Amino acid sequence: DGGITQSPKYLFRKEGQNVTLSCEQNLNHDAMYWYRQDPGQGLRLIYYSQIVNDFQKGDIAEGYSVSREKKESFPLTVTSAQKNPTAFYLCGVGGIPYNEQFFGPGTRLTVL
Amino acid sequence: RKEVEQDPGPFNVPEGATVAFNCTYSNSASQSFFWYRQDCRKEPKLLMSVYSSGNEDGRFTAQLNRASQYISLLIRDSKLSDSATYLCVVKEAAGYSTLTFGKGTMLLVSP
Numbered sequence: 001d002g003g004i005t006q007s008p009k010y011l012f013r014k015e016g017q018n019v020t021l022s023c024e025q026n027l028n029h030d031a032m033y034w035y036r037q038d039p040g041q042g043l044r045l046i047y048y049s050q051i052v053n054d055f056q057k058g059d060i061a062e063g064y065s066v067s068r069e070k071k072e073s074f075p076l077t078v079t080s081a082q083k084n085p086t087a088f089y090l091c092g093v094g095g096i097p098y099n100e101q102f103f104g105p106g107t108r109l110t111v112l
Numbered sequence: 113r114k115e116v117e118q119d120p121g122p123f124n125v126p127e128g129a130t131v132a133f134n135c136t137y138s139n140s141a142s143q144s145f146f147w148y149r150q151d152c153r154k155e156p157k158l159l160m161s162v163y164s165s166g167n168e169d170g171r172f173t174a175q176l177n178r179a180s181q182y183i184s185l186l187i188r189d190s191k192l193s194d195s196a197t198y199l200c201v202v203k204e205a206a207g208y209s210t211l212t213f214g215k216g217t218m219l220l221v222s223p
């Protein structure tokens with residue numbers, strides 16, 4: 001089975017807690033991305049990584065952190081500093097020569 | 113600020129109808145263009161890339177007008193299964209550039 005996996009599918013967090021969302025891919029793509037989507041909104045870029053051990057902030061990085069220790073993995077931590085973390089989180093992958101990005105099934109995070 | 117604008121809809125059409133979606137983008141230097149389809153509470157899936165000369169994939173036709181910074185998607189002979197939100201997506205530059213997403217246009221196809 002190949003592709004992009006995200007876990008968990010649903011995640012509930014209490015206020016003040018940090019949580020980590022997993023994204024794994026076996027497509028051998030170099031670039032990986034994290035987006036959040038709020039109801040009725042487009043995808044907004046949180047962080048992206050073009051190569052192992054390197055990553056850049058996207059448009060809404062505050063309150064989030066990432067790591068890229070392996071090509072296959074790009075976990076996202078939602079910290080307690082993120083004021084409104086309830087959203088649908090999508091992990092994308094893509095790379096040269098492909099322009100397109102492909103997405104995992106997403107994690108739906110709810111803050112209780 | 114880079115923006116991609118779409119009519120949010122919903123577009124309500126009967127089965128068999130032809131429907132067209134439009135999208136405008138603000139960055140004239142944008143390199144690549146795509147339409148994605150997103151079903152309710154699911155991830156976006158690539159529907160088709162949009163090429164400068166226009167391109168067709170079965171019942172779907174995409175057009176690009178760089179001078180007007182305008183992209184369109186035409187769906188012919190609509191099926192119930194076409195009901196979804198259609199996202200217009202723009203890639204700003206070559207290489208590992210990020211994507212800018214429109215908010216999407218909702219299509220509802222009824223029997």
